[in-house]
Amino acid sequence: RKEVEQDPGPFNVPEGATVAFNCTYSNSASQSFFWYRQDCRKEPKLLMSVYSSGNEDGRFTAQLNRASQYISLLIRDSKLSDSATYLCVVKDTGRRALTFGSGTRLQVQP
Amino acid sequence: DTEVTQTPKHLVMGMTNKKSLKCEQHMGHRAMYWYKQKAKKPPELMFVYSYEKLSINESVPSRFSPECPNSSLLNLHLHALQPEDSALYLCASSGASGDYGYTFGSGTRLTVV
Numbered sequence: 001r002k003e004v005e006q007d008p009g010p011f012n013v014p015e016g017a018t019v020a021f022n023c024t025y026s027n028s029a030s031q032s033f034f035w036y037r038q039d040c041r042k043e044p045k046l047l048m049s050v051y052s053s054g055n056e057d058g059r060f061t062a063q064l065n066r067a068s069q070y071i072s073l074l075i076r077d078s079k080l081s082d083s084a085t086y087l088c089v090v091k092d093t094g095r096r097a098l099t100f101g102s103g104t105r106l107q108v109q110p
Numbered sequence: 111d112t113e114v115t116q117t118p119k120h121l122v123m124g125m126t127n128k129k130s131l132k133c134e135q136h137m138g139h140r141a142m143y144w145y146k147q148k149a150k151k152p153p154e155l156m157f158v159y160s161y162e163k164l165s166i167n168e169s170v171p172s173r174f175s176p177e178c179p180n181s182s183l184l185n186l187h188l189h190a191l192q193p194e195d196s197a198l199y200l201c202a203s204s205g206a207s208g209d210y211g212y213t214f215g216s217g218t219r220l221t222v223v
Contacts, residue, residue, distance in 0.1 A: 031209070036211075041198075046213070049211060095166075096207070097155050097208070100154075
């Protein structure tokens, strides 16, 4: 079983749509959670950290369910510029390294 | 613009060559990382340096040799690579715990011929 699992997509959505990505992680000792965005042939960039209480940054909302070991990202009012691969990322307690999911590709269409 | 700088951006090398990838950060971070990323795959951890000491080596072949001369610099020395080592090599840095995520450099795209 992979440590961090994501639906690879692609998700093809029209502009203005709401889209949700899900992610599950296998290590219950994981302590920090992130969503990264990666554009084609570019480096990953931190989109947002994910907190147990849920957090929002503009059109982006992240949720964490520790009991189910499940993380989500909701994007509202999708823009063409949101087209990218979204990586679910987990850091385990005591291990100074991030583990990446395989990524979910989003294509927003006009 | 990224605060983690990697050079060169592109590198083509033969299987008998020796080359080095360089990474520099000016964020005051005390942890630095090398990741390897193949096309359509997520980044895979290679090495972690914490306070300039190697703390994680993910069973990387010895043809890859990391070096951390000081807290701002991280090198990856390459020797006798194989074509399957062609990939995007990403450097990242973080605070000591890594709990607040990493900042990645833009990467070096390596082709081994």
